[in-house]
Amino acid sequence: MLGAIGVDSIEALFDEIPDRLLCGTLEAMPTAVSEVDASRLMSARARLDGVPTCFIGAGAYDHYVPAAVWQIAARGEFYSASAPCQAEASQGTLQLLYEFQSMMAALTAMDVSNASLYDGASALAEAVLMAVRINRKSKSRRVLVPKSLHPAYRRVAGNIVRNQGIVLEELPYDPAGGHIDPVLLQQYDGLDITALVIPQPNFFGVLEEADTLVEWARVNGAVTVAVVNPLSLSVLSPPGEWGERGVDICCGDGQPLGAPLSSGGPYFGFLCCRQAFVRHLPGWIVGRTLDVDGKTGFTLTLHARNRRTRRSGAASNICTNQGLMVTAATIHMALMGAEGLSRTAASCHSNTLRLGERLSMLPGVSIRFDRPVFHEQVVTLPVAANGVLRTLAAHNVLGGLDLSRDYPELGNAILCCATERRTAEEIEIFTGRLERAVALQGGAPCRLQPKGW
Amino acid sequence: MRKTRAALPELSELQTVQHFTRLSRKNFSVDTALQPLGSCGTRYTPRGADSLAMLPEFLARHPEAPEGHSQGFLACLYDLQEMLRVVTGMQGISLTPAAGAQGEFAGVAMIKAYHAARQEFERDEMLVSAADHGSKQASVVMCGYKVRSIPTKPDGDIDLASLKTMLGRRTAGVMLTIPSGLGVFDRGIEAVAALVHGVGALLHCDGVNLTAILGKVRPGDMGFDVVHLDLHKGFFAPHGGGGPGAGPVGVSASLLPYLPVPIVGLAGDRYSWLCEQERPESIGRLSAFAGNAGVLLRVYVNLLMLGREGITRVAEYATLNANYLLKELMKAGFEAVHPDRRATHEFGVTLRRQVRELEVSSRDISKRLLDYGVDAPATWFPPIFPECLLLKPAETENKETLDRFVGAMKSILKEAETDPDLVKGAPYRLPVRRLDDVRAARDLDLAWKPANG
Numbered sequence: 070m071l072g073a074i075g076v077d078s079i080e081a082l083f084d085e086i087p088d089r090l091l092c093g094t095l096e097a098m099p100t101a102v103s104e105v106d107a108s109r110l111m112s113a114r115a116r117l118d119g120v121p122t123c124f125i126g127a128g129a130y131d132h133y134v135p136a137a138v139w140q141i142a143a144r145g146e147f148y149s150a151s152a153p154c155q156a157e158a159s160q161g162t163l164q165l166l167y168e169f170q171s172m173m174a175a176l177t178a179m180d181v182s183n184a185s186l187y188d189g190a191s192a193l194a195e196a197v198l199m200a201v202r203i204n205r206k207s208k209s210r211r212v213l214v215p216k217s218l219h220p221a222y223r224r225v226a227g228n229i230v231r232n233q234g235i236v237l238e239e240l241p242y243d244p245a246g247g248h249i250d251p252v253l254l255q256q257y258d259g260l261d262i263t264a265l266v267i268p269q270p271n272f273f274g275v276l277e278e279a280d281t282l283v284e285w286a287r288v289n290g291a292v293t294v295a296v297v298n299p300l301s302l303s304v305l306s307p308p309g310e311w312g313e314r315g316v317d318i319c320c321g322d323g324q325p326l327g328a329p330l331s332s333g334g335p336y337f338g339f340l341c342c343r344q345a346f347v348r349h350l351p352g353w354i355v356g357r358t359l360d361v362d363g364k365t366g367f368t369l370t371l372h373a374r375n376r377r378t379r380r381s382g383a384a385s386n387i388c389t390n391q392g393l394m395v396t397a398a399t400i401h402m403a404l405m406g407a408e409g410l411s412r413t414a415a416s417c418h419s420n421t422l423r424l425g426e427r428l429s430m431l432p433g434v435s436i437r438f439d440r441p442v443f444h445e446q447v448v449t450l451p452v453a454a455n456g457v458l459r460t461l462a463a464h465n466v467l468g469g470l471d472l473s474r475d476y477p478e479l480g481n482a483i484l485c486c487a488t489e490r491r492t493a494e495e496i497e498i499f500t501g502r503l504e505r506a507v508a509l510q511g512g513a514p515c516r517l518q519p520k521g522w
Numbered sequence: 523m524r525k526t527r528a529a530l531p532e533l534s535e536l537q538t539v540q541h542f543t544r545l546s547r548k549n550f551s552v553d554t555a556l557q558p559l560g561s562c563g564t565r566y567t568p569r570g571a572d573s574l575a576m577l578p579e580f581l582a583r584h585p586e587a588p589e590g591h592s593q594g595f596l597a598c599l600y601d602l603q604e605m606l607r608v609v610t611g612m613q614g615i616s617l618t619p620a621a622g623a624q625g626e627f628a629g630v631a632m633i634k635a636y637h638a639a640r641q642e643f644e645r646d647e648m649l650v651s652a653a654d655h656g657s658k659q660a661s662v663v664m665c666g667y668k669v670r671s672i673p674t675k676p677d678g679d680i681d682l683a684s685l686k687t688m689l690g691r692r693t694a695g696v697m698l699t700i701p702s703g704l705g706v707f708d709r710g711i712e713a714v715a716a717l718v719h720g721v722g723a724l725l726h727c728d729g730v731n732l733t734a735i736l737g738k739v740r741p742g743d744m745g746f747d748v749v750h751l752d753l754h755k756g757f758f759a760p761h762g763g764g765g766p767g768a769g770p771v772g773v774s775a776s777l778l779p780y781l782p783v784p785i786v787g788l789a790g791d792r793y794s795w796l797c798e799q800e801r802p803e804s805i806g807r808l809s810a811f812a813g814n815a816g817v818l819l820r821v822y823v824n825l826l827m828l829g830r831e832g833i834t835r836v837a838e839y840a841t842l843n844a845n846y847l848l849k850e851l852m853k854a855g856f857e858a859v860h861p862d863r864r865a866t867h868e869f870g871v872t873l874r875r876q877v878r879e880l881e882v883s884s885r886d887i888s889k890r891l892l893d894y895g896v897d898a899p900a901t902w903f904p905p906i907f908p909e910c911l912l913l914k915p916a917e918t919e920n921k922e923t924l925d926r927f928v929g930a931m932k933s934i935l936k937e938a939e940t941d942p943d944l945v946k947g948a949p950y951r952l953p954v955r956r957l958d959d960v961r962a963a964r965d966l967d968l969a970w971k972p973a974n975g
Binding site: 070071073074079082083085086090091092096100102104107110111114115116119120123125131137141144146148149150151154155156157158159161164165170171172175176178180182188190191219221227228229232233302303305307310322330333334335344347355358359360361362365367368371384385386387389390391393394396399400402403404407408410411458459 | 524528531532533538541543546548550551553554555557564570571575578579580582583586587588591592594595598609611623631655657661664665707709711712739740743744761763766767798806807809810816817827830831832842846864889892898921949952953955962965969970
């Protein structure tokens, strides 16, 4: 091959790089290890972390993923496929994305969906940017974002839209209910508000008065952006049916649809909207069309306003989607069906309620908010949460998320979730451990006396 | 509560498995066909890297798991940060951006934060190479900057004289891809860096093509202040039909405080997350948790197995393959975009002559390649060259595959001379024939609707 090129060494192919820039051997880079050694190292590290019993949710949920999902998604033809630039050679990926869009539209009761974004938080940022583009009547670029929305989502949205003159204004939550009290919105009546973000369920697991909020936004000319858990939509009212006309934009994280917890990613974000706004929808979108013989086929479409062809003035820099995660989610939804998803959702919900019941029987432990929840809830402890959680972790139980950093006003509060994977026995173990851990921190006295005392 | 069940498929497990297996077989992929696609490269992921990144403990790890249950996982990320620091020659790395475009955005946002901290608010322009990827403009606009395009000389290098006249007090930064989107290494890079720094601006590197120079020359040594990597393009993470990607950023000392969070820190022998509290000047987080952790683990295992010898070999074989393919195509009568330059790991071939004489377009030739079982190169990219094919044969392809590709190109050229309609009508052997993109965009059909709805 070197002969064909007309050079005598492979190094000669790099002769356009100025010599003084060459870095030489990178001593700080380790030498190669074999797959056997890599396997030994990775297995040891994996074992170090173990698999504790997880009662943390907070945007990432420990759901069971049927074996078929990843066995099919991991097929080389999906796994190692390039981006579907040549539609004719990517009909598998493209039809699957069309099916994904169809299922997301059905689940959310929205008209259209894109083919996914990075994650739920960045999808919210794109939704906010989209809301500002859609709402031409509004000049203020003020977007109301409730404090009951996931704190990381609020930060991410802020970080991404910060340099475009968009103001994210925090809406407080009701201290008793943990939801947005619609009465609070009256202070904004008649003001120029560009958009209102509505989480459902919110970060605390609490259900918002979605219909009332959507109607307020409609009357006040604000675009509505729903942030939802897709699994919850198998049982809860979908955003496309909130209020009289439904929301304008709906986004969220698709992790509950077949993505393992995997330390926070890869997951995928989804973004759905009304048909009228489809030309403002960022990311890939797949359309059904015909080939020259009149046969049905699928292709990426609507990217005239995307970065692919129109370089200046492109509204979004999104170039790809979360392909493989969407592949898994599509197979997951097809396998589970509406019935399977709603059973999973119901099972998570009843487990979480059961957990709440058991925990709130402990002295000094109570459920923080009095509003209905979906599959996650805030529990108040009689002592500081971090010590208790540390003790539980030492017993291989991740007892929930400590809320003191993001919500110091809630006191000793943790956010707990018991998915369908948690058994009654695990819930009992958690309850027992929590009682002892609280006692250890000098909280309410332990009712169980140690043996032989 | 939901009133009507979502219209999701109702299938048995076998039906689901059969449907998606059938779909997968309609895709071209690295595992099944040569992927010479330039710009948006696709590489083979060793199976070992894949399975070690998916050990059950890693898949089950909750993103909010306490650090006590995360030392194994954090050690992997920390080691990866260090490896990427070494191979890029930068001072610090953040792994968190979810894809190349998000890394690119992070880079621009850090430049913005740097100038803001120095109160240099008059810097409102970002200069971008005309040969660069279209997402740049959007990333720049998202950070509130204006875009100006820097011309390249006919030989593919940046036009220093034009650059000099464009640089000034309003310049915030200059964005280049190295090796460039035209497939050449810019020989004037040191002069570019000196000019840019001379006016107090920063130099931004799109690292999508770093694979071509791994272990040879590093962005840090060339004077770049920030570089972002595309791990699912250049660093062997699976492409997955589009994603998930990962877009780590590396920075020089001047941008260290602004790196996006979270970052993994090491104190003594204990790994920990460094978040907003520990890094108050950070541009913040860009996804809810820590980016696409699963992708990062794959890349880590890959780099472990490649080691310092392996990364250089990747660059050498990729460059060897590209230069060999270029020479063979030139012998076959194809015209190189830069015939007097060394190819890096990709190169452009222009079909201007064939288009003029034979009335077939580069698109027709691409589509005909699909009939030969080869995925098509990028067409019309970079857009400044008409009828250009950008080819990137990965380091893992052997001589026989490359020769087969040349053979296919030769016989398509012959077909174009003798029977141009045959080429214009391609493809014939794929699941669908040429698709009607105009119809897809005009008669939008983005989601399946039930017949009675």
